[in-house]
Amino acid sequence: MKKWSVFLSFIVVLTLISSLPVSAAAVDKTSNIQSFDPTSLVKNDGTYWVWGGNQSVPTQFQGMTDVMITFGNDYVMKKDGSIWYMGRNQSLSSTQINEVKSLNHISTFYYSYGDELFALGADGKIYTAVHTDGKLDPTQFVQIKGIDKVTNISSYYDFSKREGELRSIFLKDDGTVWHDQNALQSFVRIASLNDITSIATNIALKKDGTVWRLPWTRQFNEDTQVDTIPTVISGLRNIKIIKSNGNSHMAIDDQARLWFWGVTITGYSDGTTYHDGKAPVLLSNIKDVKDTFVVERSLIVQTQSGDVYETSIEGTSLPVNAKFTLLTSNVNLIKQGNRSIIMQKNDGTLWGWGVNKNGQLGYGDYEFMHSNAVPMQKPISVQLNGESVALNTGVIIRNSQAFIPLRSVFEKLGATITFEEMSKVVTIKRSDVGTPPLTISINIKSGVVTVNNKAVNLQNAPFGVNGTSYLPLRFISETLGAKVDWVQQTDKISITMK
Template sequence: MGELGIPDTTAVSSMVAPVRLNTLPPLNSIATDGYGYQLGVARDGTVWEWGSRPGYVRETQVPRALRGLSGISQVTTLQKYSFGLGSDGSVKAWMKDQKSGDSSQPISVKGLRNIVQLQSASDYICALDSAGSVWRFTVNTSDNQLHFSVPVRIQGLPALKQISTQHAYDAYGVDRSGKVWKWSSIQASSGTEKLYVKPVSIQPSLQVQNVYASIGYMLLVSRQGEVWMYDGKPGRSAVKVKGLQRIVSASAGDTHRLAVDAKGQVYGWGANNWNEVGVPRNAGDGMEYAPVPIQRPITIRINGSLLPASFPAVNKNNSIIVPVKSIAKQLGGSLEATTTQEGTAYRLQYGQTTVTFRPGSAEAAIQGRSMALSGPVSMINGAVMVPSSLFKQLGCQVDWNPSLAELSIQGK
């Protein structure tokens, strides 16, 4: 769970629903290295990091701002290095100490101007400039310092508006007419500082807005908002993903995929052994063969402030199930577990009121008096979850706003 950047979840292996990182400011873009480390660009141009700490098993870095970075519009990151695109079209780079997890002071990458997009894979970086040209350079470290090759322009490509890379040999781009191109095995021309490639057109009949590459396949988002999958094999055509429309962005993982529509609804499909699709794993093979909408993130406010919970609320049959320990703590209460011959029981202390309940039961006892709950107590991702209506029965004001997906609890 270190990759989520959430504290107090080291004994948990997956999450069944989105969890809000309350300490992150509003972000314009995010990037991941594919191994649990994330970067985000805030609206003020600062860069934030969170997720897995290098060299530490199951430890996490909670969100924090990186020093020395401002005026950034986009980021991309590898396991050891990260790059930021300045609002002026410049490129900055920094590296991460693999022992401490701290980032070095950013330095400028020379030889690049008017850059509008960055992509990284392995130890090389592609940069797209405002004229539609693609530049390529490599990065390495020695003596604890970053070293770059001289950025060179890739010759033979049409003017592109978007690029996507997955590994050091294959890259993809969309030209201004909506045609997708693939190029690979880049070779330097002898005696020059130019790279020559022979791009291949992919699915020329399809007008594409963006392409998202992964290992062995790619996602194509058309100008009409449809999603197509293409495995790149000769003689094969792209296959339309059914059930998706008005898609504006997508992400292609190794074994699962995500897409976002114009209303902000996220859909996932593919391998879901660790809930990576965004829904609970099914009891069968763990696969989601068709896109499914993931639960909309639920915001919880306690006495007007965001709940700093490590576990998400879940909407089950229009009943909002919440992490009772986190909420009790914010209300000034406490939750304790006791073990009896009948199994584990929990005692919630809120002011002068004591509530006891057991996992799996839809009943609780307030001051020894039995009462029915709107749903059973459950254990989700290691957290004790109860219907939010329990706090209403304790005298709190509980309000649910379905349009905002926001739950508000006001203490008595």
């Protein structure tokens, strides 16, 4: 097998699927989460929350209200159908909020590695982001003329020319498939692809349950001769769902069985080799399949009962009897990120699995990888005297106790805060007229806490995450004279200070 210098970027298209609210019948009615994607969510109150990067847990994006759906990549739709974009900075407080005035009532966004960003309207019209000075402008879109009634968008490499050309493909509501020409200026129907119900990069699913490879696409081995017409993939019948990352392909048939073909992997770094299994393999050790994903070097499978399993795609091929390991149960919905997945359970809670080096699992740490499913921290808001408090990183719960970033609330309670970087000692002072002086000292490294030089034992020690010190909210707030209440119905901490 040949070694390729490019794997995922060879043909993969990242699809941002709209996060439509999950039905109440599927998720516990007490859940406060209305919509979610791999790095953001919307609560039932219309607030918008993000994680990943500088935010290791869900953190409220202040100033964004009445949100109905989050699409990912910083796009949301409000209840009035308006579309908004937030190009996140390291500090949420400095991030600009932009209304995308050329878009309204969008159902889905699609991004291709060919540097095209599409928005699909609820009416089947397509819009593309404008390029200004050769750079994509995520806040400016124009309608694409010449094609409409589109239900799905994808991309694939057309090898009718030796070097290959990335094309956008469009599935229309009449079951026909079209590809673009001349930089989206014209569109050509792909002949003999009729009654298509789904497209996924270089494969298409027909109404009769057969799966077809698009013309001018080659299998992973670059020496493979390409076909000039669509070709049926032998061995697949009665297929209901197809999935693909462009290199590895999956299909679920009418008996809820899982088929796999395409790329598996051996080696690492410069020694990585990609092996192309051309014939679909029916995996015998997994049943009642509902959904499936390729994430990093793993095949993730969700069953109809809500169990989620993982098996490795490392090896020269994926064996028929591949061993699956249970990751978690009671999962209602899965959203795939770039290198991880976020799962919503029937009780409404979110769980993550996979690469986490940028905090993309919302778990409250930056461990590179979590090979077991971990619970995402709840999206917890903080109010002071009825006013929402803006946090640059969110609330972390440890052992049922809430911790908040060092400078998020306590200065608003009238305290003066100093932090000694070398010793990692936080000093919180209050010296209001008419009240006794108060000094709280917290050693982040040792966990030693004193109040007016008297030692205090805390249930849970303060800690640091990615350079941010987290302190116990209730202990410090109440020591400073505030009243703290937990509002369970809305996941809100209410602080009252006279």
